[in-house]
Amino acid sequence: MFDRWPNALRLWPNAMLAADSDRIQAPFPDLAIANGRASLPFSTRLRHWSGGRTFVVQLQNPRASLASFDMVIPPLHDGLAGANVFPVLGSPNRITSERLREGAAPFLQSLSALRGPRIAVLVGGRSKTHEMTPERAARLADQIAGAIDQAGGSLMMTYSRRTPGPARAALTAGLAGTPGVIWDGEGANPYFAFLHLADHILVTEDSVNMATEAAATGKPVHVLPLDGSSAKFDAFHAALQSRGAARPFTGALETWTYAPLDETTRAAREVLERMAAQRSPVS
Numbered sequence: 001m002f003d004r005w006p007n008a009l010r011l012w013p014n015a016m017l018a019a020d021s022d023r024i025q026a027p028f029p030d031l032a033i034a035n036g037r038a039s040l041p042f043s044t045r046l047r048h049w050s051g052g053r054t055f056v057v058q059l060q061n062p063r064a065s066l067a068s069f070d071m072v073i074p075p076l077h078d079g080l081a082g083a084n085v086f087p088v089l090g091s092p093n094r095i096t097s098e099r100l101r102e103g104a105a106p107f108l109q110s111l112s113a114l115r116g117p118r119i120a121v122l123v124g125g126r127s128k129t130h131e132m133t134p135e136r137a138a139r140l141a142d143q144i145a146g147a148i149d150q151a152g153g154s155l156m157m158t159y160s161r162r163t164p165g166p167a168r169a170a171l172t173a174g175l176a177g178t179p180g181v182i183w184d185g186e187g188a189n190p191y192f193a194f195l196h197l198a199d200h201i202l203v204t205e206d207s208v209n210m211a212t213e214a215a216a217t218g219k220p221v222h223v224l225p226l227d228g229s230s231a232k233f234d235a236f237h238a239a240l241q242s243r244g245a246a247r248p249f250t251g252a253l254e255t256w257t258y259a260p261l262d263e264t265t266r267a268a269r270e271v272l273e274r275m276a277a278q279r280s281p282v283s
Helices: 037-043 097-112 134-151 165-174 191-197 208-215 231-242 263-279
Strands: 031-035 055-059 071-073 118-123 154-159 180-183 200-204 221-224 246-248
Touching (some): 031 037, 031 263, 037 055, 055 263, 071 263, 118 134, 118 208, 134 154, 134 165, 154 165, 154 191, 200 208, 208 221, 208 231, 221 231, 231 246
Parallel strands (some): 118 154, 118 200, 154 180, 200 221, 221 246
């Protein structure tokens, strides 16, 4: 329940931790990176607790005073601005070429046998702004099956926890005759392998994280429409298209190239540069 309280009521956040060994106290780190609402009672106080020693970075829009942080890294589509704000396209993520190769290794033998082009389909579903009905899922299945059949390729599809059961059933049934694999959530997760081995990636429009991770591969990203809308999501997808990473899915598989999206590295370099500048003596 504590993470649901308004920030103003969290007067003694250290006292809410389980034990003395869990409390935030000296020696303080040079750098602290926080994310999410539950972190705010600590990240907003850390500069004071550390006497300014700790460089505090808050990811996403904190919806709190920006003066509490040395640096804030929100998504570009949030429209947040300030001297200590460094927006990124999408969200920081774990995708690197090395991580993809390592994650794909256990699946190489089985997935490499699929005929190309291999089409990864990343399915989200229900969110605050979007919905995937069985009818929408059935239409998407028809379009995806048609595109893969026309390309002579194969399917690699995975669902998320937010995919509604009826929509999952409609997609699975509609793609049952398409060569490839649909991960059912049992056994090892082939997500990294799908990204690594895909020639094209299709991703539903409801997830910034999935689209950002897809764009980090440098593969063509096709955005699948859902029911619902959001001005922020529309702005995100427009920026992703402007970068050359993504295009709306129209029922056909297009091929194009672009530099893989690597906002995580760009943000990390900026953090290090600002830390160094803050610690440099003024001449």
